[in-house]
Amino acid sequence: MSTTHLVDVSALWVRFGSVDAVRGIDLRVAAGGSTALLGRNGAGKSTTMRVLAGVVPPTAGIVEVAGHDIRAKPLRAKQVTGYCPDVGGLVPRATPWEHLQLAARLRRMRPGWEERAREMLERFELGAAAHRVTAAFSHGMGRRMSVVLAAFHEPEVLLLDEPFDGVDPLGVEATMEVIADARARGAAVLVSTHLRELAVQACEHAVVLRGGSAVAAVPAHEMEGEEGAGAYRALLD
Numbered sequence: 001m002s003t004t005h006l007v008d009v010s011a012l013w014v015r016f017g018s019v020d021a022v023r024g025i026d027l028r029v030a031a032g033g034s035t036a037l038l039g040r041n042g043a044g045k046s047t048t049m050r051v052l053a054g055v056v057p058p059t060a061g062i063v064e065v066a067g068h069d070i071r072a073k074p075l076r077a078k079q080v081t082g083y084c085p086d087v088g089g090l091v092p093r094a095t096p097w098e099h100l101q102l103a104a105r106l107r108r109m110r111p112g113w114e115e116r117a118r119e120m121l122e123r124f125e126l127g128a129a130a131h132r133v134t135a136a137f138s139h140g141m142g143r144r145m146s147v148v149l150a151a152f153h154e155p156e157v158l159l160l161d162e163p164f165d166g167v168d169p170l171g172v173e174a175t176m177e178v179i180a181d182a183r184a185r186g187a188a189v190l191v192s193t194h195l196r197e198l199a200v201q202a203c204e205h206a207v208v209l210r211g212g213s214a215v216a217a218v219p220a221h222e223m224e225g226e227e228g229a230g231a232y233r234a235l236l237d
Contacts, residue, residue, distance in 0.1 A: 004031045005064075006157050006188035007052065012061035014047050014212075021047040023212040024061075027190075029157075029205075034179060034189040036199035036220060039209035040236060045192040046086045048209075049161045052190065053083040066156045066188075079107075082155035084146040086162040086192070092135035096126055096145055099134070100152060107153045120148045124174045139166040144174070151178045158182045161192045176202055196232055200224050208235045 007029035014022040022044040029035045037045040050056040051063055054074045063070040068077040083089075091099065100117040103109075121127045124144040129137070134145060147163050163175050179202050182189050193199050199206060200220045208216040215235050223232055 005029065006031050006066045007035075007190060008062070008064040009048075009052070010062040012048065012051065012063060013059045014044075014051060014056065015059040021212055022051070025209070025212075025214050027207060027214070029188040029190055031186045031188055032183050033205070034183055034191065034203040035205040035207060036203040037190065037192040037207055037209060038194070038196060038199055038223070038232070040194065042211075043209040044212040045194075045209055046161055047212075049083070049086070049159050049190065049192050052157070053081060053085075053159055054078045055083075055085075080156040081159060082150035082153060082157070083159045084143075084150040084161055084163055086165075089146045089149070090134045090137075090142055093133050095131045095133055096121060096148070097130045099145070099149055103149055103152055109153055117152065120152060123177065124148055125170060140168055140171060143167050144171045147175050147178060151182065154182075154185065154187070156187055158187050158189045159192075160189070162194070163191065164193055164195050164198050172198065179203075196223055196229065200228070208232065210236055 005028045009025060009027040012022055012025040025048060039045055047056060051058050052065055054070060054077055065077040066080040070077050104113040121130050126145060143163060143165055144167060147160060150160060151158060164172055179189050191202050200223050203220050206218055206220045206223050207214050222228060
């Protein structure tokens, strides 16, 4: 039986001026699968995520999201994707509820979306802040709200860029639940993080990036514990 890859990247190259941020990356995530992008800052993780989200155009290579070529059908690709950027993504003067209202309208979600919105806010302990402007949010609250917005419409492809950064244990647990829920309904999940231990918990596969290139693609459990930590450090050196 053939495997359906909802994320299918071949020989991705991204150049900014004279700088090659991503150099020939191959990446595939199956329906119901989860993959972590690991590496230091500047390794190319966020740039790869931005290409998949349709924020940054690829310089070369083939990038397909749920069967849609990111160049030929960027709108269709964006419609099936949920994206939590590594920074920003929130309107400072808008409340979480206003963000979700706008998302429901733009995504043309069916009537009754309010129940899911309330459930998501409560899951991430943002219910009490539903009508506060996000400008007053802490970094961790902003991260949690970005994950809520990414997962709200139950996309086919869920892209979470540094979702655990500055997030407390309850927020980490809620994000893990979102990843598990997405996989259970057949979505593909890609998580970018520098936190190896959380990546191992969240994902079944891991791709290690260094200097814009993929230096390893392994089952996530190979990155567990002290032995995994040593193997990871060796890949980064």
